[in-house]
Amino acid sequence: MTKAGTTVRTADPPTPAVRLPRRRGVELALIVLAVLLSVYGYCAVGFARNGTVPPGAAGYGAGLGVLALMAHLAVRWRAPYGDPLLLPIGVLLNGLGLVLIYRLDLETPGDRAAPTQLVWSTLGVTLFIVVVLLLRDHRVLQRYSYVCVVAALVLLTLPIFFPAVNGARIWIRIAGFSIQPGEFAKVLLAVFFAAYLAANRNALAYAGRRLWRLQLPTGRVLGPIVSIWLLSVGVLILERDLGTSLLFFGLFVVLLYVATGRTGWIAVGLLLASLGAVAVGWLEPHVHSRVEDWLHPFASIEAGQGPNQLAQSLFAFATGGVLGTGLGLGHSVLIGFAVKSDFILATAGEELGLAGLSAIFLLYGLLVERGYRAGLSLRDPFGRLLAVGLASIVALQVFVIAGGVTGLIPLTGMAMPFLAQGGSSVVTNWAIVALLIRISDSARAQYDGEAIP
Amino acid sequence: MTRYIRHAAVFCALLLAALLVNATRLQVVQSRTYDDSPANRRATIARYGQPRGDILVGGRPVTGSRDTREQLRYERTYRDGPLYAPVTGFASQEYGTTFLEHAEDGVLSGADPMLSPLPLWNDFTRSRNPGGDVVTTIDPAAQRAAYRGLGGRKGAVAAIEPSTGRILALVSTPSYDPAVLSGNDRAAARSWARLNGDADKPMLNRAARQTYPPGSTFKVVTAAAALDAGVITDLDEPTDSPAPYRLPGTTTTLTNESDGCADLSLREAFKWSCNTVFAKLGVDVGVTDMATTAQAFGFNDPALRIPFSVARSTFDTTMDKAQLALSSIGQYNTRATPLQMAMVSAAVANGGQVREPYLVERTTRAGGTTVATAGSRPVRQAMHPATAVRLKELMTDVVREGTGGNAAIPGATVGGKTGTAQHGILNSGTPYAWFVSWAQGGKDLEPKVAVAVVVEDASAFRQDITGGGVAAPIARSVMAAVVNSTK
Numbered sequence: 001m002t003k004a005g006t007t008v009r010t011a012d013p014p015t016p017a018v019r020l021p022r023r024r025g026v027e028l029a030l031i032v033l034a035v036l037l038s039v040y041g042y043c044a045v046g047f048a049r050n051g052t053v054p055p056g057a058a059g060y061g062a063g064l065g066v067l068a069l070m071a072h073l074a075v076r077w078r079a080p081y082g083d084p085l086l087l088p089i090g091v092l093l094n095g096l097g098l099v100l101i102y103r104l105d106l107e108t109p110g111d112r113a114a115p116t117q118l119v120w121s122t123l124g125v126t127l128f129i130v131v132v133l134l135l136r137d138h139r140v141l142q143r144y145s146y147v148c149v150v151a152a153l154v155l156l157t158l159p160i161f162f163p164a165v166n167g168a169r170i171w172i173r174i175a176g177f178s179i180q181p182g183e184f185a186k187v188l189l190a191v192f193f194a195a196y197l198a199a200n201r202n203a204l205a206y207a208g209r210r211l212w213r214l215q216l217p218t219g220r221v222l223g224p225i226v227s228i229w230l231l232s233v234g235v236l237i238l239e240r241d242l243g244t245s246l247l248f249f250g251l252f253v254v255l256l257y258v259a260t261g262r263t264g265w266i267a268v269g270l271l272l273a274s275l276g277a278v279a280v281g282w283l284e285p286h287v288h289s290r291v292e293d294w295l296h297p298f299a300s301i302e303a304g305q306g307p308n309q310l311a312q313s314l315f316a317f318a319t320g321g322v323l324g325t326g327l328g329l330g331h332s333v334l335i336g337f338a339v340k341s342d343f344i345l346a347t348a349g350e351e352l353g354l355a356g357l358s359a360i361f362l363l364y365g366l367l368v369e370r371g372y373r374a375g376l377s378l379r380d381p382f383g384r385l386l387a388v389g390l391a392s393i394v395a396l397q398v399f400v401i402a403g404g405v406t407g408l409i410p411l412t413g414m415a416m417p418f419l420a421q422g423g424s425s426v427v428t429n430w431a432i433v434a435l436l437i438r439i440s441d442s443a444r445a446q447y448d449g450e451a452i453p
Numbered sequence: 454m455t456r457y458i459r460h461a462a463v464f465c466a467l468l469l470a471a472l473l474v475n476a477t478r479l480q481v482v483q484s485r486t487y488d489d490s491p492a493n494r495r496a497t498i499a500r501y502g503q504p505r506g507d508i509l510v511g512g513r514p515v516t517g518s519r520d521t522r523e524q525l526r527y528e529r530t531y532r533d534g535p536l537y538a539p540v541t542g543f544a545s546q547e548y549g550t551t552f553l554e555h556a557e558d559g560v561l562s563g564a565d566p567m568l569s570p571l572p573l574w575n576d577f578t579r580s581r582n583p584g585g586d587v588v589t590t591i592d593p594a595a596q597r598a599a600y601r602g603l604g605g606r607k608g609a610v611a612a613i614e615p616s617t618g619r620i621l622a623l624v625s626t627p628s629y630d631p632a633v634l635s636g637n638d639r640a641a642a643r644s645w646a647r648l649n650g651d652a653d654k655p656m657l658n659r660a661a662r663q664t665y666p667p668g669s670t671f672k673v674v675t676a677a678a679a680l681d682a683g684v685i686t687d688l689d690e691p692t693d694s695p696a697p698y699r700l701p702g703t704t705t706t707l708t709n710e711s712d713g714c715a716d717l718s719l720r721e722a723f724k725w726s727c728n729t730v731f732a733k734l735g736v737d738v739g740v741t742d743m744a745t746t747a748q749a750f751g752f753n754d755p756a757l758r759i760p761f762s763v764a765r766s767t768f769d770t771t772m773d774k775a776q777l778a779l780s781s782i783g784q785y786n787t788r789a790t791p792l793q794m795a796m797v798s799a800a801v802a803n804g805g806q807v808r809e810p811y812l813v814e815r816t817t818r819a820g821g822t823t824v825a826t827a828g829s830r831p832v833r834q835a836m837h838p839a840t841a842v843r844l845k846e847l848m849t850d851v852v853r854e855g856t857g858g859n860a861a862i863p864g865a866t867v868g869g870k871t872g873t874a875q876h877g878i879l880n881s882g883t884p885y886a887w888f889v890s891w892a893q894g895g896k897d898l899e900p901k902v903a904v905a906v907v908v909e910d911a912s913a914f915r916q917d918i919t920g921g922g923v924a925a926p927i928a929r930s931v932m933a934a935v936v937n938s939t940k
Contacts, residue, residue, distance in 0.1 A: 254464070258457045301492040311492065317479045318487030319495055331495050354480040358473060365469045372462045376455060388458055395465040399472060408475040 020448045023084040024076050030088035031072055035065045038095025041327055045103045048328030054102075063118065064095055067125045074129040078136070079441035081448060083374060086440065089367045090128075090433045093418035094121050094426065096360070099327070100347050101421050104340050107333035113340050113421045120423030124430035131434035138438050142382045145195030149228060152188035155181035159239060170241045182244050183415070183424035186393055187431055190251060192228075194385035197259035201381065205260040233276075240286055243400050243414030249273055250396040255389050259381070287410075294410040309335055309343065313405045317349040317357075324353025340421040342413050345405050361402070364417070367433075368395045374440035387439045390432045494524075499581055501525040501546060506561040506584030506819065508541050508553055511593040514586070516541060525637060529554075534630035536600050539609075539623050539658040540591055540812065542761070543631035548645055552658065553587060553812065554631075556760040560585040560816045560824065567824050583819035590619035590814050590827075594934040595902070599624040602927030608908035609659035611792040612931050615799035615891060615903045618808030618830050620759060622904075622931055623792070625663075629655040661763045664788035665907055668874030669726045669920070670887045671783030673797055673844065676723060678746035679734045680840040688720045688843060698729035701774035707732050707782075710873075723847045724855035726871060728782045735781020736774050743781060744770045749835040751796050751807060752789070759792075759812045766793035783874060791905040794889045797835075799903035801848060801868070802891035805841035807833040848890070857888065859925035865936050866893040866900075869928065871920030885909045888924035892932035902935040904928045 039061035046054030068091045075082050098121065102114040135141075141148070158181050162172045171178045197204070204222070229252050233245050253269035256262075280287050292299070293310050300308045307315065316332040319325065330350035335343045349357045371391025375384045394417055401420075404411035415425035479487075487493065504527050507514035515537045517530040529544040531537070542552025550558050559565035561584050566572040568582035592612075599610035603626040612622035633644035648656050657663055679685045685692070696715040697706040707728055714727035722730035735743055747753070747768035757763040766789040769780060779785035789797075792810060800807045808830055815826040836844070848868030851857040857869035872887030891903040906924040 254461050258454060258461050261454070261457045298490070298492075301490065307490075307492040311490075314479065315487050315490065315493045315495065317476070318484040319493075320480050321484055322481060331498055334494055349476070349480065354476055357476050357480070361469060361472055361476070365466070368465050368469075369462070372458060372465070376458055381454065384454060384458065388461060392461065392465065395468060399468040402472050403475070406472070406475050406479050408471060 020081065020444060022080045024072075024080065027075070027084035027087055028072055030084065031068045031091055032065075034088045034092035034095060035061060035068055037092060038064055038099055041096060041099035042102065044326070045099060045106070045328040048326055049106055060098075060118075063122075064091070064098070067091075067122060071125050071128055071132075074132045075437060078133050079437050081441045081444035082132075082437040083370045083440035083444075085366060085370050086433050086437050089363050089370075090418065090430065093360070093363060094124070094430075096348075097344065097416075097419035097421075097426075100344055100419065101340050103328055103351075104333060104344075104347060106328070116423065117421055117426070120426045123423070124427040127427055128430040128434040131431060132437060135435075135438055138383050138386060138435065138442060139380060141191050141386070142195045142198070145192045148188040148195075149192040152185040152192065153228075153231065155185045155188070156239075164240075170239050170244075177423065180422065180424040182239075182241060183422075183428040184431075186244070186247065186251075187390070187428060187435070189248065190255075190389035190393060191386060193252065193255045194382055194389050197255055198381040198385050201259040204256075205262060237280065237284075240284075241413065242280070242287060242290075243397075243404075243412035246400055246412060247393065247396050247414070249276075251389060251392055254392045254396075255385055258388050259385060290410045290412065294407065297407060309337070310405075310407065310411055312336070313343050313346040314407055316346040317406060320350040320353040320357070322354050324349075324351050324356055327351050338413070341415060342401065342411075342420065343405055344416050344420045345402055348419070349406075360419070361398075364394060364398045367391070370440065371436050374436060374443050377443040378439065379446070383439050383442060387436060390435055393432065394429075497546075498524060500562055500564075501527050503527065503563060503581065503583060505529060505544060506563070506586045508537075508557075508561075509586055509588045510537060510540070510591045510596070513593075519635075521636070529632065529635040531630060531632045534632050535628035536596060536624075537591070538628045538631050538656075539625040539660055540589060540596075541631060542658075543634045543656075545634040545641065545645075546637040547641055548634055551656075552761045553589070556758070557587045557813065557816065560587060565824070568818055585819060585824055586817045586821075588814045588817065589812055590614075590621065591623065591812070592621040592935060592938070594938055595622040595931050596624060598622075598930040598934040599906075599927065600626065600628075602906075602930045603908070606908050606910045606923075607653065607659075608906065608910070608924075608927075609663065609791045610904065610906050610927060610931060611660045611790070611795040612902055612904045612935070613792075613795050613799050613808075613810050615803035615900050616808070618799075618810045619814070619827075620792075620810050620812045621902060621935060623658075623660045623812070625657065625659040627653050627655045659907070660791045661759065661761075662790070664764050664766055664790050664793075665885050665887075665909070666874040666876050667783040667787060667789040667794055668872035668885065668887050669728075669783060670794055670797070670870050670872035670889045670905070671781070671787055671789070672723065672726065672731045672872075673801060673848070673870050673889065674747055674750055675731045675735050675738070675743070675781045676719065676847065677750075677801075677836040677840055677844055678738045678743050679719070680843060681746060681836050682738045682742045684734060684737045685719050687718075688847065689718045691716045691718055692722065692730050692734065694722075694727075694730045694733040696727070696729040698732055698778075700732070700778050701736060703775045705775070707778070720847060720850065723870075724850050726856055731782050732778035736778050738781075740770065740772060740777050743777065744768055746836065747787075749807070749833055750800055751793055751833075757809070759810050761812075763792055764790050766790050783872060791907050794887070794905035794907075795903050798848075798868075798870075798889040798891050798905060799900075800835040801841055801844045802893070802900035802903050803841075804838045805834055805836040807835045809833075852890070856921040857890065857925050859921055860888065860890050860929045860932070862892060862929060862933050862936060864895045865932075866895075867891070867929075867932065868900075869925065871925065873920055883910065886920045886923040888920045888928045890925075890928045890932065892936050894936040897936070902932050904931050906931075 043053050101117050105112045105114050159170050159172050170180050170182050281291050297311045312335040332347040332350045368391045371387050375387030378384050401414040401416050403409040415422045417429045504518035508516045515532050518527040519530050521528050525546050542554045544550045544554040563582045563584040568585050595612050599622045610624040613620050697708045699706045709728050711725050714729050752766045752768040755765045769786045776785050780787045811827050816824045852860050852867045852869045856871040860869045869890030874885040876882045886908040889905045891900045893900040906928045908923045
């Protein structure tokens with residue numbers, strides 16, 4: 001293992017030049033499949049509702065296809081060794097999300113979200129292309145780690161100065177567009193955590209006092225990172241966005257463990273987490289009611305007030321069964337508020353069934369796995385930590401929101417990556433995929449033309 | 454670091470596994486629990502997501518469905534709602550269903566697995582079929598004649614075909630339009646409150662769900678019991694009964710509306726509706742035989758379904774002789790629905806056999822193929838066939854020469870019996886006017902229709918309320934509608 005910042009490709013020019021397969025053709029084929037699947041879903045909705053192909057099917061398919069193709073060309077040009085699965089998974093999930101939102105728009109004619117979501121998706125893919133084209137090496141980011149953390153904190157603090165929407169101060173409104181700056185902060189914080197831990201991991205792992213079996217780090221090293229973490233969590237509790245708070249915490253613990261290998265960190269982390277959870281659950285009525293809902297989802301029905309959102313979500317999933325009702329034929333709109341964002345998975349569960357839901361979960365699983373794989377095959381610690389961090393963001397986010405709407409854990413508001421309505425989330429996730437492509441490209445390119453170790 | 458990355462990857466895999474296991478629990482293992490929750494609106498949405506099947510009268514639907522484009526999409530509509538309300542009942546998104554809409558809900562709503570070409574498979578998949586139709590036995594001409602005959606008065610008419618038990622008319626007034634209850638909006642709620650608060654009870658099905666003291670029309674049953682028991686062997690023999698008649702074991706005496714009832718023969722006493730003669734006859738027959746005959750006609754049967762349930766008509770099985778005397782002339786605790794009295798009349802017309810009445814001829818799929826037919830219904834011998842022949846004679850005399858002259862139809866044989874039932878404390882209420890009858894057209898081989906009419910009208914003068922004056926003309930128009938249509 002090499003120290004951060006050192007270059008790997010320095011020594012011995014290889015004599016038997018081994019050309020690694022780039023697999024760009026596989027990627028293109030999978031992208032075509034992803035676009036076709038999305039267009040098929042779009043048509044299925046139209047057939048179920050009106051018996052005809054919806055009017056915009058060709059345009060929608062062409063739009064999505066052109067976007068995916070541009071992304072593919074950018075990858076082909078500037079990241080030829082990139083992982084061929086990442087981009088098609090992103091296209092498929094984003095396309096499916098658009099289909100689900102379009103399908104729910106039919107139930108709420110006064111509130112159309114699909115066109116806006118399409119605009120945001122375009123922006124997201126544009127950002128993807130920009131990142132792939134301009135960011136030639138992920139290690140460049142390491143230099144800007146402190147810029148990243150300052151930017152993240154500014155973004156997190158910004159919504160406090162804007163009015164609360166639905167009880168949470170996480171949005172800022174500019175020119176009709178709602179932006180959730182906390183989403184962008186995720187990536188920036190992951191970059192900072194990765195850079196900081198890569199530079200200080202030995203100090204964290206081996207310095208400091210030993211207390212029984214726990215290796216306590218020195219305050220000098222731990223101070224900055226804990227204070228920044230406390231600050232971000234504090235801001236989030238002030239803004240009442242507990243899903244993101246949970247996500248940051250999880251990310252922090254995972255990266256700390258991966259960087260130092262100290263199980264003690266996990267123990268400390270879990271202790272902190274449970275203390276925090278109990279305290280917040282106790283003190284904050286908003287969170288307390290979420291926990292109550294999770295423990296007794298039918299309490300409001302028994303009290304004669306009708307089913308709450310979580311109960312409606314559970315009804316939707318249960319109706320889906322194994323095969324689902326079919327796109328456009330469910331009644332997940334009964335969930336009401338947030339059906340297109342936090343509860344989008346309930347629509348997938350009802351209309352695509354356990355089969356479709358499992359496929360979606362496995363797609364996320366595959367996305368995370370490719371991220372981890374890129375991390376494993378890299379040699380520089382920063383890149384490894386960044387890949388693991390970005391993949392973990394996706395994994396944790398999916399678990400927190402999917403577990404919440406299926407009644408596995410208390411519900412915390414968060415966007416399902418790519419699927420849910422919410423522009424900031426889509427743009428962020430495209431940025432994550434772009435970074436993972438860049439990292440996987442570096443990971444594989446380092447072996448090209450060399451003897452495989 | 455590689456090891457720790459692998460550990461973290463395993464952790465992510467565990468999260469994924471937890472999600473998949475939980476999704477399986479929710480969507481497969483425990484899904485029925487959620488599906489069956491009363492708060493889950495999906496079953497309701499599916500129920501109203503397709504047009505409801507129709508109820509057919511005379512080959513034409515009297516119901517329909519209206520597409521509201523709301524969440525509960527289709528709403529019930531009715532053609533001639535008030536006329537057919539005692540048959541159809543209502544089908545409301547808010548207040549449930551009644552009568553045929555209730556009894557045949559499985560077929561009409563499409564939930565019945567028999568509507569599918571593969572019923573067992575359909576029961577497994579629980580998918581919904583298009584709503585089926587319910588073909589009724591109602592004769593629209595008879596129904597309309599009865600409704601028009603009752604006019605604005607409070608009352609009910611039941612008509613059945615004696616040889617089969619098919620119900621030809623089932624009318625109750627005042628009525629209401631069931632369409633006002635179909636929706637789930639504020640107007641439906643207002644209508645519901647108004648109809649329930651109405652003192653005239655327009656939603657009450659007086660023909661099948663309301664019992665009245667049958668009064669003198671019950672003398673048909675008493676006469677049948679007397680003839681079957683052998684208390685009377687000759688219709689023209691004097692009956693050895695005093696007038697007025699002192700109720701056994703009491704000092705109360707029973708009188709008649711008309712004079713000259715003392716010692717009259719059964720034929721004359723039936724014609725002029727002598728209370729004294731029939732009270733004594735009932736006592737002579739005895740409570741056991743009287744109750745047996747009444748029950749054979751259908752009294753005391755709580756299980757009658759047509760296919761919706763019918764109120765139980767009653768004849769006490771344990772009582773003293775004075776009570777039996779009053780019961781035998783349709784007073785005391787004797788109570789009958791108009792449908793029950795139509796069955797009594799039909800039994801006489803049908804050689805003593807009671808056919809269980811029914812309202813549904815058959816049910817069909819949306820395409821018109823038959824799901825189920827009424828089939829053959831159980832038969833009960835209410836009296837000896839010879840007794841039936843003699844009772845027919847007695848009833849014909851009532852119309853030809855006695856109190857039921859208003860029911861006569863030219864060219865047809867009509868038998869009937871009037872009744873004027875006292876009720877209320879010390880008989881203070883306005884009496885109910887009754888008429889039960891049957892009719893056989895000139896060319897018919899058997900009687901075509903048996904009718905029971907009851908009119909409860911507080912607005913008329915007390916002395917004008919008689920079965921022959923008020924109820925017989927209604928019965929006549931109903932019978933004429935049936936007999937003339939078959940000519």
